[in-house]
Amino acid sequence: MSTQAEETRLARIAHLRRQQPRPKFLYLSLLAIMLAGGWAWTAGDLYPSVLTDSQRSANLERFIGKLTPAPVRASGDWSDFRPWAMELLIEGEALKAVGMTLALATAAAALSGFFALLFIPGAARNLSAPRPLGITGGRSAFPLIWGIIHKVIRLAFVFTRSLPEYILGFLLISILGPDPWALVLALAIHNFGILGRLGSEVVENAPPRPARTVIAHGGGRLGAYLTAILPESFNRMIVYFFYRWETCVREATVLGMLGVISLGFLITNAKAARSFDQMVFFVLLGALIVLAGDLLSLLVRRWLRVER
Amino acid sequence: MMLASTYRHYLGSRRATLLAITLAALASFWVLGLNPLRLFSGNNLTLTGDFLLSAFRPALDYQKPVEGAEPFLLTVINTTLRTLRFALLAMSVAIPCGALLALLASTAWWPDIRRHRMLGWVLRPFCLASRVVMAFARSIHELIWGLLFITAMGLSTDAAIIAVAIPYSGILAKIYSEMFEEHSREAQRALRAIGAGSIAAFLTGLLPRALPDLITYTFYRLECAVRTAAVFGFVGIETIGYRIKLASDEFHYREIWTYLYVLFALIIIIEWWSRALRKRMGA
Numbered sequence: 001m002s003t004q005a006e007e008t009r010l011a012r013i014a015h016l017r018r019q020q021p022r023p024k025f026l027y028l029s030l031l032a033i034m035l036a037g038g039w040a041w042t043a044g045d046l047y048p049s050v051l052t053d054s055q056r057s058a059n060l061e062r063f064i065g066k067l068t069p070a071p072v073r074a075s076g077d078w079s080d081f082r083p084w085a086m087e088l089l090i091e092g093e094a095l096k097a098v099g100m101t102l103a104l105a106t107a108a109a110a111l112s113g114f115f116a117l118l119f120i121p122g123a124a125r126n127l128s129a130p131r132p133l134g135i136t137g138g139r140s141a142f143p144l145i146w147g148i149i150h151k152v153i154r155l156a157f158v159f160t161r162s163l164p165e166y167i168l169g170f171l172l173i174s175i176l177g178p179d180p181w182a183l184v185l186a187l188a189i190h191n192f193g194i195l196g197r198l199g200s201e202v203v204e205n206a207p208p209r210p211a212r213t214v215i216a217h218g219g220g221r222l223g224a225y226l227t228a229i230l231p232e233s234f235n236r237m238i239v240y241f242f243y244r245w246e247t248c249v250r251e252a253t254v255l256g257m258l259g260v261i262s263l264g265f266l267i268t269n270a271k272a273a274r275s276f277d278q279m280v281f282f283v284l285l286g287a288l289i290v291l292a293g294d295l296l297s298l299l300v301r302r303w304l305r306v307e308r
Numbered sequence: 309m310m311l312a313s314t315y316r317h318y319l320g321s322r323r324a325t326l327l328a329i330t331l332a333a334l335a336s337f338w339v340l341g342l343n344p345l346r347l348f349s350g351n352n353l354t355l356t357g358d359f360l361l362s363a364f365r366p367a368l369d370y371q372k373p374v375e376g377a378e379p380f381l382l383t384v385i386n387t388t389l390r391t392l393r394f395a396l397l398a399m400s401v402a403i404p405c406g407a408l409l410a411l412l413a414s415t416a417w418w419p420d421i422r423r424h425r426m427l428g429w430v431l432r433p434f435c436l437a438s439r440v441v442m443a444f445a446r447s448i449h450e451l452i453w454g455l456l457f458i459t460a461m462g463l464s465t466d467a468a469i470i471a472v473a474i475p476y477s478g479i480l481a482k483i484y485s486e487m488f489e490e491h492s493r494e495a496q497r498a499l500r501a502i503g504a505g506s507i508a509a510f511l512t513g514l515l516p517r518a519l520p521d522l523i524t525y526t527f528y529r530l531e532c533a534v535r536t537a538a539v540f541g542f543v544g545i546e547t548i549g550y551r552i553k554l555a556s557d558e559f560h561y562r563e564i565w566t567y568l569y570v571l572f573a574l575i576i577i578i579e580w581w582s583r584a585l586r587k588r589m590g591a
Contacts, residue, residue: 047546059462175355180340288447
């Protein structure tokens with residue numbers, strides 16, 4: 001009896017195993033990724049380095065030797081660190097650069113959020129349709145136009161997202177000159193694409209009933225968006241906004257390298273002057289701001305998630 | 309109590325949040341001295357117009373061909389492949405490192421530490437340490453890591469890859485560990501209840517559920533890695549950014565647009581692939 005039970009059990013397992021879905025696409029993707037990885041590792045150097053190993057270790061030694069703050073190196077006493085740091089912060093304009101970095105991120109996030117909000121209803125599949133939210137009775141003179149609007153805005157979102165902030169910043173500075181506008185717009189254009197896409201997904205996933213009611217009572221798409229959908233999904237939108245603000249702060253520390261006062265600017269200057277102690281000080285200051293930004297964003301998001 | 313409710317009435321959390329954001333934005337505009345009028349001054353408009361008009365005519369050949377140079381389209385293809393390779397190299401280092409850090413930082417695979425107190429004392433420091441490493445790695449931008457490595461050792465392929473892999477591991481680890489914690493633990497608990505070990509229950513009860521999200525996020529990071537690879541052209545590696553910089557120095561806007569469209573195409577392909585995978589994983 002027991003052997004028979006065992007046999008049926010094994011047969012059942014074999015049957016289940018045969019029934020297991022084996023999607024070809026997943027396996028092919030895995031294979032493709034493996035091949036791509038193998039190619040990446042074996043196709044030779046990306047950058048033919050001209051330095052020999054001994055030059056490299058000499059470089060490293062010089063760098064590490066200059067890492068401790070200059071006055072501490074001279075006196076061997078870490079109590080000299082505080083006046084040195086204070087001087088960098090105030091006279092070295094590090095505090096100003098911190099403020100500029102945060103301002104860049106905030107201005108850019110707000111700008112991109114504002115414009116994303118304007119374009120989101122056009123990109124959301126449920127609103128940008130001849131019959132918004134599946135409500136019958138609405139009649140559109142050109143039913144096809146909604147599909148076109150939706151596709152064009154979506155494509156614009158992907159396109160702006162595909163442009164890296166740093167390259168945008170570089171191009172905008174070559175057009176506008178060294179103006180903070182260039183950096184703000186660079187951050188804003190890239191994040192416009194991301195916030196727009198995330199936002200239109202939020203709108204598509206919002207509960208349709210309140211919006212349907214608005215439309216059934218004679219409201220338009222915009223009315224439904226402003227009075228029913230936005231209030232409903234406000235918290236989710238704000239969560240995304242803060243998530244992007246956080247990445248803007250991180251990105252803004254770097255954009256200064258392009259030549260407008262912010263931490264990146266001070267870092268490249270210190271590097272050019274070979275004051276590696278100052279360079280590392282500014283880098284760590286930047287890390288501190290990014291962490292503070294993360295923390296603030298985390299607190300706000302948690303607060304919004306609890307609040308109803 | 310009364311006061312709090314009246315205050316609530318006039319300034320609910322929504323209005324307060326919007327007001328705070330608007331005020332912060334206005335303050336930032338003021339600090340930066342952003343004047344919208346300045347955007348339209350000088351020859352900003354004509355230059356912007358020139359640049360945007362070039363979008364309709366991306367270059368298929370050098371705008372000023374030089375005898376004996378590599379054909380333009382060949383350069384474009386080589387540059388694209390190099391960009392893609394850089395991204396793949398960085399990701400192939402960042403994914404395993406990030407996954408390892410994420411496992412160390414998450415409690416989802418832990419055995420019941422109320423019963424194995426000793427084990428809890430062993431695991432906790434690792435958890436804390438990996439969280440600190442994650443936060444630190446993430447908080448310094450990849451370009452700054454790159455700059456540090458270049459100043460310390462000089463530019464090389466390995467230095468550039470590691471510079472990108474460090475922050476990317478941190479970010480991947482953070483998101484992976486959040487995904488481990490956020491997914492529903494029901495299947496995992498059921499498996500535990502019928503006698504599965506904690507690691508087996510994690511691998512079979514939780515990981516398959518989180519997998520579509522993990523893959524989607526990893527693909528998004530690959531997309532970011534492609535953009536970062538492009539940006540590393542400004543450091544000296546001959547990726548898309550390097551070509552854009554060269555073309556921009558000579559005001560060859562149409563060549564710039566060719567490269568921007570290539571970047572766009574790469575991002576669209578990655579996004580399409582990620583979506584197709586997700587759909588077939590039944591998520």
